[in-house]
Amino acid sequence: MKKSVQYFTINAVERLDAEHILIEAVSPVPLQGILPGQFVNIDVEKSKTTFLRRPISIHDVDEAKNSMKIFVKAVGDGTRAIYEMQKGEKLNTMFPLGNSFSYSNSQKPLLVGGGFGLAPLYYLAKKIAQNGIRPTVIVGARNSKNIFLTEKFQDIADVHVATNDGSLGEKGMVTEHSLFTNLENFDKIFVCGPEPMMKAVGKIAVSKNVECEVSLENTMACGIGSCLCCVADTKDGHVCVCTEGPVFNIKDLKW
Amino acid sequence: MVDLSFKIKDLYFKNPVLTASGTFGYGPEFDDFVDVSELGGVIVKGTTLEHREGNPYPRMAETPSGMLNAVGLQNKGIDYFIKHIYSEIKSYKTNMIVNVSGSAVKDYVEVAEKLNHLDAIPAIELNISCPNVKEGGMAFGTSCESAQSVISAVRKVYKKVMIVKLSPNVTDIASIAKTAEDEGADAVSLINTLLGMAIDAEKRRPILSTVTGGLSGPAVKPVALRMVWQVSKAVKIPIIGLGGIMNATDAIEFFLAGASAIQIGTANFIDPEISIKVIKGIEEYMLRHNFKTIDEMVGKLEC
Numbered sequence: 001m002k003k004s005v006q007y008f009t010i011n012a013v014e015r016l017d018a019e020h021i022l023i024e025a026v027s028p029v030p031l032q033g034i035l036p037g038q039f040v041n042i043d044v045e046k047s048k049t050t051f052l053r054r055p056i057s058i059h060d061v062d063e064a065k066n067s068m069k070i071f072v073k074a075v076g077d078g079t080r081a082i083y084e085m086q087k088g089e090k091l092n093t094m095f096p097l098g099n100s101f102s103y104s105n106s107q108k109p110l111l112v113g114g115g116f117g118l119a120p121l122y123y124l125a126k127k128i129a130q131n132g133i134r135p136t137v138i139v140g141a142r143n144s145k146n147i148f149l150t151e152k153f154q155d156i157a158d159v160h161v162a163t164n165d166g167s168l169g170e171k172g173m174v175t176e177h178s179l180f181t182n183l184e185n186f187d188k189i190f191v192c193g194p195e196p197m198m199k200a201v202g203k204i205a206v207s208k209n210v211e212c213e214v215s216l217e218n219t220m221a222c223g224i225g226s227c228l229c230c231v232a233d234t235k236d237g238h239v240c241v242c243t244e245g246p247v248f249n250i251k252d253l254k255w
Numbered sequence: 256m257v258d259l260s261f262k263i264k265d266l267y268f269k270n271p272v273l274t275a276s277g278t279f280g281y282g283p284e285f286d287d288f289v290d291v292s293e294l295g296g297v298i299v300k301g302t303t304l305e306h307r308e309g310n311p312y313p314r315m316a317e318t319p320s321g322m323l324n325a326v327g328l329q330n331k332g333i334d335y336f337i338k339h340i341y342s343e344i345k346s347y348k349t350n351m352i353v354n355v356s357g358s359a360v361k362d363y364v365e366v367a368e369k370l371n372h373l374d375a376i377p378a379i380e381l382n383i384s385c386p387n388v389k390e391g392g393m394a395f396g397t398s399c400e401s402a403q404s405v406i407s408a409v410r411k412v413y414k415k416v417m418i419v420k421l422s423p424n425v426t427d428i429a430s431i432a433k434t435a436e437d438e439g440a441d442a443v444s445l446i447n448t449l450l451g452m453a454i455d456a457e458k459r460r461p462i463l464s465t466v467t468g469g470l471s472g473p474a475v476k477p478v479a480l481r482m483v484w485q486v487s488k489a490v491k492i493p494i495i496g497l498g499g500i501m502n503a504t505d506a507i508e509f510f511l512a513g514a515s516a517i518q519i520g521t522a523n524f525i526d527p528e529i530s531i532k533v534i535k536g537i538e539e540y541m542l543r544h545n546f547k548t549i550d551e552m553v554g555k556l557e558c
């Protein structure tokens with residue numbers, strides 16, 4: 001799909017708590033051919049202190065309604081201003097950017113998400129389900145208050161939860177979840193979340209010889225491979241996360 | 256009708272809007288957004304003799320109205336450029352200009368010599384001002400003697416149009432510009448990024464892996480304007496102005512200060528179509544102010 005900058009119109013907002021928001025926005029152009037793992041780059045016009053665009057994963061696409069969803073956590077001025085947006089407002093959006101999860105060769109996929117890392121995994125789960133496969137999802141967080149969206153996955157996936165304090169699901173880190181003891185039951189793991197979590201999952205995946213893809217969240221300026229600010233260190237040297245990624249097979253990363 | 260064209264020596268530019276090195280890739284990155292051939296010129300990524308991996312991540316920090324970068328001239332080297340990239344970009348109907356960088360005089364000379372042979376590259380921009388390489392780079396651009404050594408050496412071998420890009424990290428930019436003119440530069444471009452730094456107070460650590468980096472964007476525009484104005488008093492060769500240009504009005508300010516052309520850098524990241532919008536905006540301004548040619552507008556600051 002050709003990249004472009006468009007003004008999306010916000011169609012619905014769902015504030016999940018004081019920091020997390022799910023936004024549905026309608027595109028003025030057809031949204032066909034968007035791949036799971038791709039992201040948009042938003043110019044937060046209302047925030048005076050936000051100069052560069054902000055990369056945000058595509059959480060879901062409804063081709064019939066021509067709409068897209070994003071799941072955002074307010075961590076600074078830019079994402080806070082996105083959190084404050086209302087129905088009817090316009091989102092200056094550059095899209096679709098980045099590569100894709102490669103899920104078509106996986107029969108038994110495991111999706112692992114933490115924090116706003118859950119964002120790209122919903123669209124991935126949906127695409128996998130469209131191929132007639134029911135993926136397994138593990139969501140990890142500090143406590144039950146930080147677990148979001150699991151009910152939305154339930155129709156299309158088997159959902160498991162791990163919390164550090166045990167307030168929901170199994171107690172412990174995602175990597176301590178019982179599903180990890182039989183990781184060989186899965187043929188591919190897809191991870192998005194804080195880097196220490198992705199590294200921990202990656203390490204286990206390597207030790208059990210299961211393929212693993214991670215979605216990186218390096219800071220970006222352009223989003224289209226022109227500034228070379230977002231690079232990841234790979235076996236082929238520095239490559240742009242915005243164009244060669246954000247999804248990488250961990251065997252290509254120097255982790 | 257207005258005539259947007261200008262010339263550096265005998266090299267014709269259909270309009271005075273170019274894109275700045277390191278902010279526009281090689282051109283194809285922007286094909287989805289603009290018709291690259293409509294630009295006055297494209298200055299491609301800084302190119303060195305050898306392949307360079309650049310500095311470790313993180314290489315970027317957002318700052319008030321701008322950004323710091325510490326990319327450190329990541330590129331695959333001149334031979335790779337000639338073999339793989341050149342064929343992809345030579346059909347653009349605009350002036351494709353290579354930004355030549357290095358850490359030793361002989362490196363600059365060797366890269367420039369190789370570029371002589373590429374028909375679709377009518378000019379080079381000599382980057383003697385990059386703040387992001389440990390050796391050389393900016394050191395060449397920060398004293399008249401070292402600037403002289405690299406400019407005169409490249410001039411001896413490079414036959415086509417040579418633009419010299421100046422560093423703002425100096426006390427007297429006009430004297431460096433004069434040195435460039437005396438050594439045979441056909442034009443000067445300014446400014447490169449201003450040396451700066453950013454700190455994460457919570458972590459008590461610098462944000463950039465290199466601690467310091469180069470500041471660009473609207474934050475540097477007043478400095479850039481002042482320097483273009485000072486240099487315009489010191490040299491007769493054309494000046495290409497850049498630094499923080501976000502729209503056509505910013506661009507016009509550079510013409511009034513003495514620039515014959517401008518480059519758009521960081522603004523490409525926020526609006527990938529901005530370069531083409533600026534061309535249209537300059538035309539509208541010229542119509543409103545009764546300027547028929549770019550030349551009529553250059554240096555028309557009343558003070």
Ligand SMILES: Cc1cc2nc3c(=O)[nH]c(=O)nc-3n(C[C@H](O)[C@H](O)[C@H](O)COP(=O)(O)OP(=O)(O)OC[C@H]3O[C@@H](n4cnc5c(N)ncnc54)[C@H](O)[C@@H]3O)c2cc1C
Pocket residue numbers: 039050054055056057058070071072073074075076077078079080116119120216217218219220246
């Ligand atoms: C490909 C990609 C996809 C992303 N998808 C989502 C998403 O779906 N939902 C979502 O909420 N966020 C997502 N992010 C992260 C989001 O872009 C950042 O949180 C945002 O840029 C922060 O901007 P700000 O102005 O709110 O905060 P800033 O003021 O810029 O930063 C606030 C704090 O957050 C930290 N921070 C900034 N950027 C990042 C980052 N990229 N990773 C980790 N910490 C960071 C800063 O160090 C600082 O401490 C994604 C990032 C990338 C690169």
Ligand SMILES: Cc1cc2nc3c(=O)[nH]c(=O)nc-3n(C[C@H](O)[C@H](O)[C@H](O)COP(=O)(O)O)c2cc1C
Pocket residue numbers: 227228229275276277278300301302324326328354382385420446447448470471472473475497498499500518519520521522
């Ligand atoms: C990410 C980035 C990379 C850059 N790389 C180069 C480079 O390779 N060579 C060079 O001469 N200037 C380089 N520059 C400097 C720009 O070409 C320009 O001089 C500077 O950014 C000021 O203009 P601006 O404020 O419009 O961006 C780079 C700037 C940025 C932001």
Ligand code: FES
Pocket residue numbers: 219220221222223224225226227228229230231240241242243
């Ligand atoms: S963000 Fe500019 S190259 Fe990736």
